[in-house]
Amino acid sequence: MFAVAAFFDVKERKIQDIIWLVCGGTGAILYTVELPDAIDIVSMVVGVTLASTFWFFRLYAGADALALISLSVIFPTYHDFIIPLSMVVIATTISVIYGIVYNVAANSRTLLLDNKIFEEFDEPLYRRIAAFFLIHKRSKSEQFAFPAERIVSGRKKFRFRYDPDDEFSKDDVYVSLAMPLTLFFLIGLVGLIITIISLDLSFSVCLQNCDLS
Structure with missing residues (x-):
């Protein structure tokens, strides 16, 4: 199920x-x-x-x-x-690693193709560096992503925080992955489960070998 x-x-x-x-x-x-x-x-x-x-x-x-x-x-x-508790830790770890790898790969591709990135944003350097790991420009085939940009006083800003129940973005904008x-x-x-079973089997085999010796 x-x-x-x-x-x-x-x-x-x-x-x-x-x-x-x-x-x-x-x-x-x-x-x-x-x-x-x-x-x-x-x-x-x-x-x-x-x-x-x-x-x-x-x-x-x-x-x-x-x-x-x-x-x-x-x-x-x-x-x-x-x-x-174990699943929260594991799922969070997978989400963080997957998200960073995906965003870095997508942004590296954008940077190589356009020779620029995030120039349209009015943001300091440290937030641009953070954005390189947290968001990316949505591809045409990407269906599940949340908008990661907003307009504040006529200036384009990053939007790192999103509501996981928001509607997915369909526009060609910077987005955050929906995990x-x-x-x-x-x-x-x-x-x-596989890890625990493997450790139990290894421990049992080790004990048997020790008894035989």
């Missing part, structure tokens, strides 16, 4: 609420069969608190917050790892 949500996040950057209702309902049904442990309850509280806080401060879109809440309910812990956080949650979850 989470993979389906990630697919729609990548394809449309929109996820139907029914998906999260199914996820949450599944978790609720499971807990009627087996009550959650104390660590599971703590994890769920952490997940709901983080999701609500990030949504309140407009750091997450509504779908991203629901994704984190659903994950907290259906899969709160794994080998004593608090999954919601598919649900996909990053899924990547982080799968990666964490």
